[in-house]
Amino acid sequence: MSNSGLPKVPNHLTLSILAIFLCMPTAIMAIINSARVNRKLLENNYQEAVLASERCKKWLRWSLILAFIQWPITSMILSSG
Template identity: 40%
Template sequence: MNTTTPQVPNNLVWAILSTLFCCLPAGIVSIVYAAQVNGKLAAGDIAGARESSEKAKKWAIWSVIAAVVVGILYGILIAVVGVMGGGSSY
């Protein structure tokens, strides 16, 4: 009889880092799912723990993607505003 619980990564570190450095709303969702993993494992809900782990990972990745897209759009906006300004100064 095997009584050890399987190792399911909670992805909490990635969730926290993506919240701090990337996209706050998606990062918070990632933290919520990451926080559920250990509790579900302790309750014996292995499938639920794996599902929460995958969702935490997915939301952390989406947080990073959102930050990259926003950064690119911001760079484009700054470039367009700089070109439209024409460099004329008084």
């Protein structure tokens, strides 16, 4: 069974790698899930690939949220010293 008739599933690998500069722990989880997308597609498991892609997006969102929380706090600490 080939997945040629199914829509393409984005793996978000580039964004996951760039997210390392935002928040490393959540970016690592995003990278792991983006790698799972391609592996699941090779196994012809479309539903699991979509699930891994959604999990990757979730970890990317958390990277962004935590970065916006962390950066102001860090800058306040560094500017007060």
